[in-house]
Amino acid sequence: MDSNFKRAVLYLNHHSAEAGAEGLILNRPTHKKVGDLSLATNTPELDHVPVYVGGPVGTDHLIFASIHWLPEEKRLEFDSRLSASAAVARVSEGFHVVAFIGHSGWSAGQLEGEILERVWITHRPEGLPFTENSTSLWKDTLEGISPWHYLLALTPDDPSLN
Amino acid sequence: MPNAFGEAFGPVGVEEAAEISEDERRFYSIEVPLDLMGPETGRLVTNCLSRLTSADMVVERMNFQDPAPLSLDGSLLLPTHR
Numbered sequence: 001m002d003s004n005f006k007r008a009v010l011y012l013n014h015h016s017a018e019a020g021a022e023g024l025i026l027n028r029p030t031h032k033k034v035g036d037l038s039l040a041t042n043t044p045e046l047d048h049v050p051v052y053v054g055g056p057v058g059t060d061h062l063i064f065a066s067i068h069w070l071p072e073e074k075r076l077e078f079d080s081r082l083s084a085s086a087a088v089a090r091v092s093e094g095f096h097v098v099a100f101i102g103h104s105g106w107s108a109g110q111l112e113g114e115i116l117e118r119v120w121i122t123h124r125p126e127g128l129p130f131t132e133n134s135t136s137l138w139k140d141t142l143e144g145i146s147p148w149h150y151l152l153a154l155t156p157d158d159p160s161l162n
Numbered sequence: 163m164p165n166a167f168g169e170a171f172g173p174v175g176v177e178e179a180a181e182i183s184e185d186e187r188r189f190y191s192i193e194v195p196l197d198l199m200g201p202e203t204g205r206l207v208t209n210c211l212s213r214l215t216s217a218d219m220v221v222e223r224m225n226f227q228d229p230a231p232l233s234l235d236g237s238l239l240l241p242t243h244r
Binding site: 005010129 | 241242
C-alpha cells in the first residue's frame, strides 16, 4: 500500500472501465488556507478555503471542489472541476468549498484489480465526509459499515506490540 | 488441534474471555453478539485476534462485494491495509 493512502478516505469523482479512476483524499488537511498560498489569481473570496492533499498525482495543480450533502436524496453532491471563479460563486451561495493539491489516479482496470485483491473497501457516503478531526475519518467511516470493518479499524498497526 | 484460526477451545462468551489470561486467549474463539459490539468489546476481541493474526485475517473474514461494479462514481474508497 502506497503510504499516501495510509488510513485515507478517498472520494471517487470519476470511475469507468475504459478511462480508469480519479479520486481525492478527504482526510489529509494541510492546515493551510488558500490565502496562505501564493497563487497567480487574485481571489480573496477563497482565502478562507481549507487546503487538503488530494493525492500524489499532479501536485502542481490546485483543485477546487464544492461539496454538499442532500439529505432527502441521501446523496453527496461533489463537484470537483470548478474554476476559481466558479468556486467563488459556490462560496457566495453557501456551499462547502475545499481546495485539493493534487489528486489520486488509476489506469483502466487498475482499481478493479486492486478491489478484487481486497486492497480497498468501497462505501456509499452517508453524510458529509468531513469532520472537525479529519484524521479519525477512516476509523469513523469503517465503524459505520459493519462490526468486521470496525474490528479492522481497531486492529493495531503492529499486532506483536499488543 | 487448533483450527485454521489458531483456535483450540471455545467458543466462549465475551465475559468468559475477559477471565482468560492473555497468553491463553489465543487458543479460544470468542462469540460476540453483534448488538454487544462496541468500543470495549471491540478492543477485547481485537486484543485476542491480534495475538494470532493481523489485519489480513480480519479482512479475510469480511464480506466483500465483488466483482467491482461498472462504475464507482460517488463512492468512498478506504484502504484495508493501513
